[in-house]
Amino acid sequence: MALLKTVATQYGIDATYWNIFSINEDFKNKTLEVVINGYVSKEVRDANNEPIAWSNLTFSGDEYIKDVTRKAVYESLKTTAFIDSTDN
Numbered sequence: 001m002a003l004l005k006t007v008a009t010q011y012g013i014d015a016t017y018w019n020i021f022s023i024n025e026d027f028k029n030k031t032l033e034v035v036i037n038g039y040v041s042k043e044v045r046d047a048n049n050e051p052i053a054w055s056n057l058t059f060s061g062d063e064y065i066k067d068v069t070r071k072a073v074y075e076s077l078k079t080t081a082f083i084d085s086t087d088n
Helices: 042-046 070-077
Strands: 003-008 014-026 031-039 053-060
Touching: 014 042, 014 070, 031 042, 031 070, 053 070
Parallel strands: none
Antiparallel strands: 003 014, 014 031, 031 053
């Protein structure tokens, strides 16, 4: 699973394919740290190329998801940092 959303990068190339790289759940403080990487396309990501963009996101308080799954994080991203994105 991934999200599709066009985001301009510092390289003058848009990242359109966004894939979760890592999720770190802090049970005690009820916080999720999520890293999502952006690529030019799915084909570029599938070819094991490096991302051209990334975002470090924190979900805490009402945004915290206990015993999180990747699918749940993608759904949460679509209502927060990646509004107007679509599933891939």
